[in-house]
Amino acid sequence: MKVLSSVRAKQIIAVxxxxxxxxxxxxxxxxxxxxxxxxxxVNKTLQVESxxxxxxxxxxxxxxxxxxxxxxxxxxFEYGPExxxxxxxxxxxxxxxxxxxxxxxxxxxxxxxxxxxxxxxxYLQKLFKTKEPVVSDxxxxxxxxxxxxxxxxxxxxxxxxxxxxGALIAQRKAEFLSQNLKTVDYGEGSSNYVLSSxxxxxxxxxxQQVINNKTAFELAxxxxxxxxxxxxxxxxxNGEAGIGxxxxxxxxxxxxxxxxxxxxxxxxxTAPADTLLAPLKKLQNVFNIVGFGxxxxxxxxxxxxxxxxxxxxxxxxxxxxxxxxxxxxLTKKIEIxxxxx
Numbered sequence: 001m002k003v004l005s006s007v008r009a010k011q012i013i014a015v016x017x018x019x020x021x022x023x024x025x026x027x028x029x030x031x032x033x034x035x036x037x038x039x040x041x042v043n044k045t046l047q048v049e050s051x052x053x054x055x056x057x058x059x060x061x062x063x064x065x066x067x068x069x070x071x072x073x074x075x076x077f078e079y080g081p082e083x084x085x086x087x088x089x090x091x092x093x094x095x096x097x098x099x100x101x102x103x104x105x106x107x108x109x110x111x112x113x114x115x116x117x118x119x120x121x122x123y124l125q126k127l128f129k130t131k132e133p134v135v136s137d138x139x140x141x142x143x144x145x146x147x148x149x150x151x152x153x154x155x156x157x158x159x160x161x162x163x164x165x166g167a168l169i170a171q172r173k174a175e176f177l178s179q180n181l182k183t184v185d186y187g188e189g190s191s192n193y194v195l196s197s198x199x200x201x202x203x204x205x206x207x208q209q210v211i212n213n214k215t216a217f218e219l220a221x222x223x224x225x226x227x228x229x230x231x232x233x234x235x236x237x238n239g240e241a242g243i244g245x246x247x248x249x250x251x252x253x254x255x256x257x258x259x260x261x262x263x264x265x266x267x268x269x270t271a272p273a274d275t276l277l278a279p280l281k282k283l284q285n286v287f288n289i290v291g292f293g294x295x296x297x298x299x300x301x302x303x304x305x306x307x308x309x310x311x312x313x314x315x316x317x318x319x320x321x322x323x324x325x326x327x328x329x330l331t332k333k334i335e336i337x338x339x340x341x
Contacts, residue, residue, distance in 0.1 A: 043256070050258040054260050058263070072156045097151070102118055117142065135263060138213070139151060150173070155167050180203070181203055192270070198237075199237055
């Protein structure tokens with residue numbers, strides 16, 4: 001009987017091992033395929049969202065520059081109290097902090113006869129060169145008494161009789177550009193930001209990142225673990241559209257980015273990998289439950305099959321034992337059913 005038990009045990013173990021191996025292999029293959037499909041869909045969604053946010057942000061900037069251009073085309077820029085009054089009213093109407101003209105020497109003519117020298121500001125030099133509207137990166141105000149104020153300047157050319165005669169410049173606090181980025185939210189831990197052509201954050205859902213005024217390259221020098229973040233920033237500066245991965249504040253991030261080519265900027269949407277891949281964990285749990293169920297069922301089937309294989313051996317062993325003890329009937333047939341009968 002020990003031999004019989006050993007044979008049955010081996011049969012059960014062999015069948016169980018085969019069923020478990022096939023079940024695990026199929027589960028791993030199915031999960032790998034499902035995981036690949038889910039990641040691809042997440043990446044596509046994040047890419048589309050970043051493109052939509054980039055287009056929205058660009059249109060938002062264009063609208064403000066268009067409003068400013070309308071004023072530049074219709075106002076008589078004769079410096080004095082009357083001009084100051086008109087620009088103050090327009091500034092209030094469009095919710096700018098201030099609005100003033102600059103001459104071709106880069107001198108900004110403020111209300112009350114005050115002046116500020118903007119001749120070395122890159123955005124104004126670019127406007128004078130291209131005669132196209134521009135938006136500055138966040139910069140410290142050049143107005144006396146406002147040196148600590150971080151601002152963004154919207155500037156449009158003043159054209160008269162086909163000739164450039166100056167620029168109309170409107171000021172906003174740097175925080176203003178960050179407001180539009182809060183329209184897209186991927187949940188806790190997500191963030192959106194816009195990088196300039198130099199890698200500086202122009203706008204960010206965490207305004208402190210704008211105030212800190214540091215590029216990802218500077219952060220990576222301070223902390224080498226942030227090099228993947230710098231790599232993503234470099235791709236953004238290069239005008240690429242794509243997906244990137246990096247760790248920030250002890251959290252794995254997935255970043256989708258898309259360029260705003262008109263201004264040389266790039267928009268990025270980031271979200272915690274755990275948040276984006278949460279459905280994958282649920283899927284893994286489902287596979288685990290199904291897998292355990294399949295293994296349990298396999299063990300039952302293995303026991304049934306193993307016992308079925310062992311039955312003919314048991315009958316034969318019983319007959320041989322009877323013969324060996326002298327009690328066997330040599331004319332007796334051993335009834336064994338075959339599965340194909």
